[in-house]
Amino acid sequence: MPTSADFQAMRDAYDVVAPDPAHFEEFAAKVSAIVHEFPGWTGELRSLQVPTLLIFGDRDFSPLPDVAELFELLPNAQLAVLPGTTHVGVTRRSGEVLALITPFLDAS
Numbered sequence: 001m002p003t004s005a006d007f008q009a010m011r012d013a014y015d016v017v018a019p020d021p022a023h024f025e026e027f028a029a030k031v032s033a034i035v036h037e038f039p040g041w042t043g044e045l046r047s048l049q050v051p052t053l054l055i056f057g058d059r060d061f062s063p064l065p066d067v068a069e070l071f072e073l074l075p076n077a078q079l080a081v082l083p084g085t086t087h088v089g090v091t092r093r094s095g096e097v098l099a100l101i102t103p104f105l106d107a108s
Contacts, residue, residue, distance in 0.1 A: 006088040045073040052077040053104045057085030
């Protein structure tokens with residue numbers, strides 16, 4: 001799960017762009033509900049033929065078995081798991097992410 005520092009960073013980013021920053025808690029609750037209630041797109045994912053790069057942290061709130069299942073559903077996917085990294089932490093590792101994305105895009 002995101003840390004309290006991660007949540008504060010999300011709130012700070014929201015405050016910068018939101019027309020009414022007072023609604024952050026309501027926004028966060030709606031996003032959480034969507035994530036937890038989403039039924040998935042198993043059939044649709046199996047049919048995708050485009051190259052796909054999945055990047056997750058090994059301490060992401062998506063459990064690694066779920067990530068592996070997602071990877072297996074995508075026929076033309078690559079998977080990168082950043083060690084010691086949360087979901088939000090992936091965004092803080094821009095050098096490593098760029099090193100993954102650049103060759104992926106060059107090959108596509």
